Amino acid sequence: MIKRTSNNYIFDKTDLAILDVLVKDAKKPYTEVARLVHVSQGTVHIRMNKLLEAGIVERTTLKINYAKLGYDITAFIGIYLEKSALYDQVLERLKEIPEITSIHYTTGNYSMFVKIHCRDTNHLREVLHDRMQQVSGIERTETMISLEESLDRNLSLSR
Secondary structure, eight states: OEEEOTTOOEEEHHHHHHHHHHHHOTTSOHHHHHHHHTSOHHHHHHHHHHHHHTTSSOOOOOOOOGGGGTOOEEEEEEEEESOGGGHHHHHHHHTTOTTEEEEEEOSSSOSEEEEEEESSHHHHHIIIIIIGGGSTTEEEEEEEEOSOOOOOOOOOOOO
């Protein structure tokens, strides 16, 4: 399987196999990735550089257990905008709120959907009432508190 991206990078099953190994453990040394994918370490290094340049790989991140750091509340907030034309303006303001870790522009009931981490319900109320709901362009919000995250994974790419 060979596919071309919008910026003309051609990727194949070797690229997908490399990515599949690294999404499971981004800290895995390229020598180990090469062994698992049956290519040289240099091939892994070159392919990863090309995937970065093509924008297929954007960054590597850590998966943080926020609860162990004292952030016991994870919530999802549906945001109703006064009008959809205000999206960019609202987005810029929401990016200033550090407790928000994910923002999506959506179809359906909400204009935007965000993920937020707070220490407790008082902290959540403060962020919602004192910061989010004060953003010009937000008509109202609807909050759903997560009781448990049962699955958080990347797509398996090499299938």
